[in-house]
Amino acid sequence: MSVRAGTLNELRRRSSQWLRTSITRWLAGATYTKKWLVLGTLIGVISGLGAVVFYECLKLATHYLIVDLGGYQPGSPRGEGNVLPWSHFTRPWALPLVAAGGALVGSVLVFSIAPDAEGHGTDAAIAAVHHNPRGIRVRTVVVKIVASAFTIGSGGSGGREGPTGQISAGFGSLLARVFDLSPTDARLSVASGIGSGIGAIFGAPLAGAVLATEILYRDDFEVEALLPSFIASIVGYALWGSVEGFGPLFGYQNHYHLHDALQLFWFAVLGVIAGVVGLAYAKGFYGIAGAFARTRLPRWVRPVIGGALVGLMGLVMPEVLGTGYGFIQQIFGRGLLAIPLWIVVLTPLARIAATGFSIGSGGSGGIFGPGMVIGGFLGAALWRLFEPLAHGLGPSATPFIIVGMMSCFGSISRAPLAVMLMVAEMTGSLSLVVPAMLAVGLATLVVRRSDDTIYRSQLRTRADAPAHRLVSGMPLLESLDLTRAARPPRCVVGDRLEVTVARRLLEERGVREAPVVDDDGRYVGRTDLTALDAADEGAPVATSGAIDTAHPPVLRNRHLGVVLESLTAWDISWLAVVDDDRKVVGTVSVSDLVSAYRFALRDVLNRASRVGPDAGTADIVVEAASSLCGQSLREAGLPHGTLVTAIERARQVLIPTGDTTIEAGDRLSALGA
Numbered sequence: 001m002s003v004r005a006g007t008l009n010e011l012r013r014r015s016s017q018w019l020r021t022s023i024t025r026w027l028a029g030a031t032y033t034k035k036w037l038v039l040g041t042l043i044g045v046i047s048g049l050g051a052v053v054f055y056e057c058l059k060l061a062t063h064y065l066i067v068d069l070g071g072y073q074p075g076s077p078r079g080e081g082n083v084l085p086w087s088h089f090t091r092p093w094a095l096p097l098v099a100a101g102g103a104l105v106g107s108v109l110v111f112s113i114a115p116d117a118e119g120h121g122t123d124a125a126i127a128a129v130h131h132n133p134r135g136i137r138v139r140t141v142v143v144k145i146v147a148s149a150f151t152i153g154s155g156g157s158g159g160r161e162g163p164t165g166q167i168s169a170g171f172g173s174l175l176a177r178v179f180d181l182s183p184t185d186a187r188l189s190v191a192s193g194i195g196s197g198i199g200a201i202f203g204a205p206l207a208g209a210v211l212a213t214e215i216l217y218r219d220d221f222e223v224e225a226l227l228p229s230f231i232a233s234i235v236g237y238a239l240w241g242s243v244e245g246f247g248p249l250f251g252y253q254n255h256y257h258l259h260d261a262l263q264l265f266w267f268a269v270l271g272v273i274a275g276v277v278g279l280a281y282a283k284g285f286y287g288i289a290g291a292f293a294r295t296r297l298p299r300w301v302r303p304v305i306g307g308a309l310v311g312l313m314g315l316v317m318p319e320v321l322g323t324g325y326g327f328i329q330q331i332f333g334r335g336l337l338a339i340p341l342w343i344v345v346l347t348p349l350a351r352i353a354a355t356g357f358s359i360g361s362g363g364s365g366g367i368f369g370p371g372m373v374i375g376g377f378l379g380a381a382l383w384r385l386f387e388p389l390a391h392g393l394g395p396s397a398t399p400f401i402i403v404g405m406m407s408c409f410g411s412i413s414r415a416p417l418a419v420m421l422m423v424a425e426m427t428g429s430l431s432l433v434v435p436a437m438l439a440v441g442l443a444t445l446v447v448r449r450s451d452d453t454i455y456r457s458q459l460r461t462r463a464d465a466p467a468h469r470l471v472s473g474m475p476l477l478e479s480l481d482l483t484r485a486a487r488p489p490r491c492v493v494g495d496r497l498e499v500t501v502a503r504r505l506l507e508e509r510g511v512r513e514a515p516v517v518d519d520d521g522r523y524v525g526r527t528d529l530t531a532l533d534a535a536d537e538g539a540p541v542a543t544s545g546a547i548d549t550a551h552p553p554v555l556r557n558r559h560l561g562v563v564l565e566s567l568t569a570w571d572i573s574w575l576a577v578v579d580d581d582r583k584v585v586g587t588v589s590v591s592d593l594v595s596a597y598r599f600a601l602r603d604v605l606n607r608a609s610r611v612g613p614d615a616g617t618a619d620i621v622v623e624a625a626s627s628l629c630g631q632s633l634r635e636a637g638l639p640h641g642t643l644v645t646a647i648e649r650a651r652q653v654l655i656p657t658g659d660t661t662i663e664a665g666d667r668l669s670a671l672g673a
Helices: 002-029 032-069 094-113 121-131 138-153 161-178 183-201 205-214 223-244 262-294 302-316 325-331 333-338 341-360 368-386 398-412 416-426 433-450 466-473 475-479 499-509 529-533 560-570 590-608
Strands: 513-517 523-528 574-578 584-589 616-621 643-649 652-654 667-672
Touching (some): 032 223, 121 183, 138 161, 183 466, 262 368, 325 333, 325 398, 333 368, 341 368, 466 560, 513 584
């Protein structure tokens, strides 16, 4: 029986390995569009399902914690039942206890199982895109769902976007690990996961797609993420809507429009104030977070204190509890007049403090949603204060609430376009686009003067991203095949070797590290003398724990730009090179890469030196019947003094070397007499 079970396990292992290898090989050879149709769809499926799972968990937590135990019914927006928040508490003494208890459960889960699930998930996902797109663990995602549901469901001031974005970003990271995606594709998978997850939970797929490109930088866009995030956002929204409905979160607020040019003045005022309040949100949130971090209290205790403080605040101002979307729905239209003016004016500041207490203390939740609630009440406060005194504000506060949501968080998140689109989709209306452009633009200008942001993991531009910085400084790399730098491995370790034998093999070959292969020569991982010294000497390498599987190999048909990205992204000095069947055929190190680059650069400079002073320019399209097809530039017999500076091929521009092969359809840009 045990023999049969072992045979079945081996069959499953080989089948799983074959399937993984087949998909990895297909992805490596697929066109950009085909590849992202598959990956984007997979990410979108998890985005939609993850949003549904988290939303249902949050509903259950809210019902059992703050409603049943806390004795208070928070409101909900029109797209989620349109329940009005209660104006009283049946058990006021219980609310601080429930908020503290929910925070306690969440903090114990986080700090005992996945400490990296602490705080707001969007910032962690942005950091993963830039520094370790393969590093988001599955356990982090699971803990984030449960901990955030307890934190927000017990009354903590937090948003739903952080957990949802981290769910789909985590799945993008998992895809990168399973299918050995290149560093570029891994980053795009995580980025599109962020956008599609947030777009799904807010019912705003277009904004989610744009957010994936905009939220990574303070002053730039990750344009390459646009197509993947569009695909993922569409699929995620389709699944979310199929379960939860396709209507906008706050219903259709499309009967408001600009009816007086004087209104633009007040929207401009709102934009300037929103920028200032956005800065206050960032400084207040991180100021409170810093104050908690400086205390000597255990990390798991801090969210409990923060939760209790929010519960006490909620007894005076229920507007700080939970997501706050129900209160935004309440103040649309004339419902705003039922709320005392002092509450409307103080809610933005109170919400900043409550979010700092709930999430800045180490609790789990998002800061996107609270930012929009802050902006919404800011717009409502402006209308309430000036409507009786000034002309031109209009009969309803709704336009100011909508534009306030856009401008306040859009500016401080450094994603003004995405947030503007998101609020428009959440309210089912683009009718306020002109005043929104004015207010969001002015708010963004105010924030940019201080160079602050609510997402501290954002980089300034693409030039500051590790993935772009080195490759852009060595542009020839993307035109050089890996075969120019790879060399046969000096040592290969079989995974069935005993640890002592493997260690002796490395010492005899004079190397400290080597790739590990299975019986068929397929790549399993990598090992080194330090790991082997710490392992059980009599154990096989495969079960000794001495194999590093975190760093995948590179396919031999890749270019050297991918190699440099991988080496810098994972902070390693060499990579194993494999064929389509994952069999190890060589290794490539940093020194190998630099040598190949130096040789190619010398070749380009030698050819450039032959260009005379009277040279002109020419574009040459290579026909299928041309004798140039299949020849390298060095063999092509081009006239003396001719330098091919670039080759346009399949909508990509290559910087050629003498060994670059000319193909039919190529457009050669040349200098020559």
